[in-house]
Every structure is written in C-alpha cells, then in structure tokens.
Amino acid sequence: QVQLQESGPGLVKPSETLSLTCTVSGGSISSSSWSWIRQPPERGLEWVGKIYYSGSTNYNPSLKSRVIMSVDTSKNQFSLNLSSVTAADTAVYYCARKTTEPYYFDYWGQGTLVTVSS
Amino acid sequence: IQMTQSPSSLSASIGDRVTITCRASQTISTYLNWYQQKPGKAPKLLIYAASNLQSGVPSSFSGRGSGTDFTLTISSLQPEDFATYYCQQSYRTPITFGQGTRLEIK
Numbered sequence: 001q002v003q004l005q006e007s008g009p010g011l012v013k014p015s016e017t018l019s020l021t022c023t024v025s026g027g028s029i030s031s032s033s034w035s036w037i038r039q040p041p042e043r044g045l046e047w048v049g050k051i052y053y054s055g056s057t058n059y060n061p062s063l064k065s066r067v068i069m070s071v072d073t074s075k076n077q078f079s080l081n082l083s084s085v086t087a088a089d090t091a092v093y094y095c096a097r098k099t100t101e102p103y104y105f106d107y108w109g110q111g112t113l114v115t116v117s118s
Numbered sequence: 119i120q121m122t123q124s125p126s127s128l129s130a131s132i133g134d135r136v137t138i139t140c141r142a143s144q145t146i147s148t149y150l151n152w153y154q155q156k157p158g159k160a161p162k163l164l165i166y167a168a169s170n171l172q173s174g175v176p177s178s179f180s181g182r183g184s185g186t187d188f189t190l191t192i193s194s195l196q197p198e199d200f201a202t203y204y205c206q207q208s209y210r211t212p213i214t215f216g217q218g219t220r221l222e223i224k
Contacts, residue, residue, distance in 0.1 A: 060212040102148070
C-alpha cells in the first residue's frame with residue numbers, strides 16, 4: 001500500500017518561499033508521476049504541477065514563474081518550492097501519485113495547511 | 119480545459135438516486151475522473167476513465183460519458199455518501215478540476 005506524507009512549515013511570511021516535501025512509502029518513486037495539488041480554505045482543487053523520477057517537470061502555467069519541483073530518488077521524496085508567496089497561496093497542499101494511462105490520482109497524502117501571514 | 123459541474127450543491131435524502139454532471143470546455147475523450155472529499159480529508163478516487171469503478175468503491179457509484187459530457191450517479195444514497203464531489207480531466211495539462219458539488223442531507 002503506497003502512502004504519502006507531506007511535511008514542511010505551516011506558516012510562511014509574505015514574499016518568502018514555501019517549501020514542502022512529500023515522502024513516499026510502500027512503493028518506489030521511480031514509477032508514475034508525482035503531483036502537488038492545493039486547496040484554499042472552503043474552495044476547490046488546483047493542480048500545481050508534477051514531476052517524474054527522472055526530474056522532468058510540468059507546471060501549471062498560472063504558477064509556473066514561481067514553482068520549482070525536485071525529486072530525491074534515494075530518499076523516495078519529492079519537493080515543492082513556491083516563491084514570492086502571498087495570502088492567496090494559503091491552502092492545504094496535497095501530494096498525490098498520478099498513474100500512467102489512463103491517468104488518475106490514486107494515492108494522496110493527508111494534506112498540510114500552509115498559511116501565508118506576517 | 120475548463121470543467122463545469124452542476125449543480126454546485128444538492129440536497130437529497132437517504133435512499134435517493136442522484137446524478138451530478140460535469141462538462142468539459144473541449145473534448146477529453148474518456149480522460150475524466152471523479153473524486154469524493156469529506157471535510158478535513160484528502161479526495162478519494164471513485165471513478166476513473168469516465169466509467170471504471172475504483173477498487174473498494176461501492177457499486178452504488180457509477181460513471182458515464184465521453185467527449186465533453188459526463189455524469190456521476192449514486193443509485194441509493196447512504197449516510198456516508200454526503201460529501202463534496204469533484205470531476206477532473208487528465209486529457210491535457212494543466213490538469214483541471216470542476217468546482218465541486220456539495221451533496222447535503224435533506
């Protein structure tokens with residue numbers, strides 16, 4: 001059973017960089033692709049981007065200028081950095097596994113709330 | 119690709135049959151998935167590729183559609199089915215979700 005666990009600061013100051021890590025257990029990160037998805041309070045889901053074990057990435061154009069994702073296969077982890085954050089970036093951030101064809105998110109982390117505030 | 123769900127909210131009773139609709143702004147073949155989310159929890163996959171039931175999901179859930187129009191049907195509502203439901207397209211990046219349908223007890 002694959003499990004994902006997000007970790008990182010729950011509070012980030014405006015204009016600073018939000019950094020989160022997702023640790024994958026029960027399976028290898030060297031399969032499928034791995035995504036970050038966020039959900040502002042009382043709102044819907046927004047895909048942030050994805051990364052493959054090779055390091056290849058694909059970001060949501062709405063966030064592309066501020067997002068960097070990376071992967072550490074030795075630790076079975078992947079990470080999200082979102083720079084120049086504002087209050088609009090306050091959200092629960094989920095990491096999730098996206099399968100190969102026909103492409104769906106089958107495993108999710110529990111989510112971590114990140115609040116942007118001074 | 120914009121995904122539009124209807125209705126945005128729905129009140130129903132135990133035992134009711136309910137249908138939620140999802141429309142894509144362009145054709146997405148059957149690259150359409152449905153998720154259930156309960157408060158404080160991560161979304162849970164219900165249906166993938168428009169009509170395939172995820173393992174462990176009750177057979178009361180079913181999905182149909184292709185192209186631009188899709189439906190999620192719950193044949194007989196149970197107490198644990200009251201939640202928010204999202205559709206999601208995986209035809210093209212950026213991956214996009216519908217705005218959600220909140221299913222409430224009448």
